[in-house]
Amino acid sequence: MRIERYLRNMTLWHMLVGVLALATGVTYGLFQVLARAGIYKYGIFTYDTKLYYQGLTLHGVLNAIVFTTFFIVGFLYIVTEVSLKRKLNRWLVHLSFWTMLLGTLLASWAIFTNKATVLYTFYPPLQAHPAFYVGATLIIVGSWIAVLNTTLAFLAWRRENPGKLTPPPMVAVLTTYIVWFLATIGVAIEVLVFLIPWSLGIVKVVNPELARTLFWWFGHPLVYFWLLPAYLAWYFMLPRIAGGKLYSEPMARVVFIMFILFSLPVGTHHQFSDPGISSTWKAIQAFLTFMVAVPSLLTAFNLAASLEYAGRVRGGEGLFGWIRTLPWKDYRFAGMVGPMIVFIFGGISGIVNASYSVNQVVHNTSWIPGHFHMTVGTAAAMTFLTLSYILMEKLFGKRPWSKTWATIHAYLWVVGVLIFAWGMMQLGRAGIPRRTHLGLSPYMNLEEKVLMGIAAVGGTLMFTAVLIYFVNFLMTLFKRPDVPDTEEVDLEFTEAYHPEREDLPRSLDNFKLWIAVAVLLLIITYGPIFYDVLKATYFVPNAFSPFNPLNLIK
Numbered sequence: 001m002r003i004e005r006y007l008r009n010m011t012l013w014h015m016l017v018g019v020l021a022l023a024t025g026v027t028y029g030l031f032q033v034l035a036r037a038g039i040y041k042y043g044i045f046t047y048d049t050k051l052y053y054q055g056l057t058l059h060g061v062l063n064a065i066v067f068t069t070f071f072i073v074g075f076l077y078i079v080t081e082v083s084l085k086r087k088l089n090r091w092l093v094h095l096s097f098w099t100m101l102l103g104t105l106l107a108s109w110a111i112f113t114n115k116a117t118v119l120y121t122f123y124p125p126l127q128a129h130p131a132f133y134v135g136a137t138l139i140i141v142g143s144w145i146a147v148l149n150t151t152l153a154f155l156a157w158r159r160e161n162p163g164k165l166t167p168p169p170m171v172a173v174l175t176t177y178i179v180w181f182l183a184t185i186g187v188a189i190e191v192l193v194f195l196i197p198w199s200l201g202i203v204k205v206v207n208p209e210l211a212r213t214l215f216w217w218f219g220h221p222l223v224y225f226w227l228l229p230a231y232l233a234w235y236f237m238l239p240r241i242a243g244g245k246l247y248s249e250p251m252a253r254v255v256f257i258m259f260i261l262f263s264l265p266v267g268t269h270h271q272f273s274d275p276g277i278s279s280t281w282k283a284i285q286a287f288l289t290f291m292v293a294v295p296s297l298l299t300a301f302n303l304a305a306s307l308e309y310a311g312r313v314r315g316g317e318g319l320f321g322w323i324r325t326l327p328w329k330d331y332r333f334a335g336m337v338g339p340m341i342v343f344i345f346g347g348i349s350g351i352v353n354a355s356y357s358v359n360q361v362v363h364n365t366s367w368i369p370g371h372f373h374m375t376v377g378t379a380a381a382m383t384f385l386t387l388s389y390i391l392m393e394k395l396f397g398k399r400p401w402s403k404t405w406a407t408i409h410a411y412l413w414v415v416g417v418l419i420f421a422w423g424m425m426q427l428g429r430a431g432i433p434r435r436t437h438l439g440l441s442p443y444m445n446l447e448e449k450v451l452m453g454i455a456a457v458g459g460t461l462m463f464t465a466v467l468i469y470f471v472n473f474l475m476t477l478f479k480r481p482d483v484p485d486t487e488e489v490d491l492e493f494t495e496a497y498h499p500e501r502e503d504l505p506r507s508l509d510n511f512k513l514w515i516a517v518a519v520l521l522l523i524i525t526y527g528p529i530f531y532d533v534l535k536a537t538y539f540v541p542n543a544f545s546p547f548n549p550l551n552l553i554k
């Protein structure tokens with residue numbers, strides 16, 4: 001497919017903004033983990049409590065929101081054009097990018113000037129400068145423009161190809177955006193109706209519990225907005241890189257549709273300890289959380305079978321001999337299978353979190369950062385970094401400056417994150433809280449200090465790995481192309497061992513149907529929860545901004 005130069009450049013700009021955000025975010029990540037281990041004085045520079053929370057806000061917002069959103073939007077543009085063989089609207093691409101960039105600059109300004117030290121969850125009554133909320137809104141509005149652009153291209157393709165099944169990678173794109181759009185409605189209501197007027201002083205009161213509930217309506221499906229583009233790569237690119245085929249294409253489609261249904265009505269599993277929501281509805285959402293693990297379990301089987309097929313094609317024999325023959329030295333393989341292996345542990349820890357009563361043990365402890373660095377921090381983020389190398393090659397003909405360092409980066413990150421997560425999760429089991437400057441705390445015993453040291457070693461390895469990535473990516477960016485610029489882009493999507501057949505039930509290609517069911521599920525599960533919350537909780541006049549003198553933030 002011929003991808004115009006403007007879209008290739010715009011995709012690069014999306015990646016560059018994402019990588020810059022990541023570079024800033026991970027630097028603060030290193031400070032966090034060292035500070036918690038008691039290393040927070042560097043000559044005259046002290047990473048004190050104020051910086052800790054400001055840095056944690058930067059870490060969360062820049063890594064989890066800005067890097068991911070920019071990268072995902074840019075990547076999905078290319079997948080859309082390649083799989084539909086249709087052009088996106090050029091002006092909407094620009095409008096979306098500049099809106100998101102303006103939002104990022106506003107929110108970053110507020111955080112860097114310490115006017116929005118509210119962490120990435122911005123729970124009231126912590127209050128940020130209005131610029132932070134407006135910035136967050138613009139990031140979301142910009143991403144909605146990308147959703148609109150993709151939807152228009154898809155609908156035009158549908159009209160031109162009546163009766164044709166949606167290409168499987170496009171199913172992944174649509175699923176990602178459907179989940180994102182339905183999820184962001186929650187946070188849009190929170191920010192537009194409550195937080196912006198409150199931060200501007202137009203409204204004097206806020207209901208923290210209502211705001212939290214709206215946030216988590218968005219906050220959990222958000223994690224699948226991060227995960228699904230990684231799944232797109234694992235399903236439709238990795239099997240071919242491994243030298244084989246995707247085991248079952250229809251199963252892949254079923255998995256993506258299950259995410260539309262089950263990723264939305266589960267946000268309350270972040271609020272098991274919150275007052276105001278009945279335990280019946282918490283239990284129902286706990287059950288639905290187990291349902292949302294099912295598509296990932298199906299994915300594990302489908303992808304393991306695909307890798308086994310590849311290993312056997314490459315000559316692997318016996319029960320496990322096929323694992324040895326897989327291309328472990330290929331940076332693209334290492335950079336996707338590494339995250340998959342880590343995701344096994346990330347997924348298991350998620351199921352622990354979801355188990356209603358066990359959640360009481362791990363909630364708000366260091367266990368949780370252990371969980372999410374293995375999921376968003378590795379399964380999603382590391383796959384995106386691998387994809388950035390692949391996109392540089394496909395869009396600009398530039399292979400990685402060093403394939404060896406790209407492979408080393410992947411394995412070093414895997415080792416680092418496993419050590420980090422192990423340390424954090426052991427601490428969590430001992431009840432050590434998250435989001436706390438433990439280096440300054442008087443109550444850590446020796447065993448806990450050792451575990452914090454282990455987490456710091458893991459965190460330092462992760463930082464080193466990502467530093468290798470930055471150098472390699474920048475060197476790749478500035479080198480001469482390895483192959484002449486033909487403008488033809490082939491993402492080399494994989495073939496399937498069991499492909500989709502034309503007799504596939506048409507309901508599996510009917511996105512309107514699944515959106516309608518998802519909305520219905522949202523209404524059924526969230527209706528009573530909002531009723532509970534509005535009945536049992538209050539609007540309060542408090543507004544805190546802990547590190548600003550006299551709490552005057554404007």
Ligand code: HAS
Pocket residue numbers: 121223224226227269270289290292293296297299300301303304307323337340341343344346347348349350351353354355359362363364368371372375376377379380
């Ligand atoms: Fe989670 C908290 C439950 C998945 C991210 N999660 C978080 C937070 C984040 C996050 C950021 O129920 C913290 C939010 C905050 O700041 O407070 N999570 C789950 C469950 C899943 C899950 C059940 N989470 C994710 C993903 C994330 C993510 C994905 C990001 C991308 N999570 C929770 C809960 C909480 C939570 C509670 C709240 C905790 C609290 O109390 O605060 C499931 O979706 C996981 C299913 C996954 C699997 C693994 C499948 C494995 C695969 C790999 C196969 C590998 C192969 C390789 C084949 C079942 C697909 C083989 C290799 C060869 C060589 C053969």
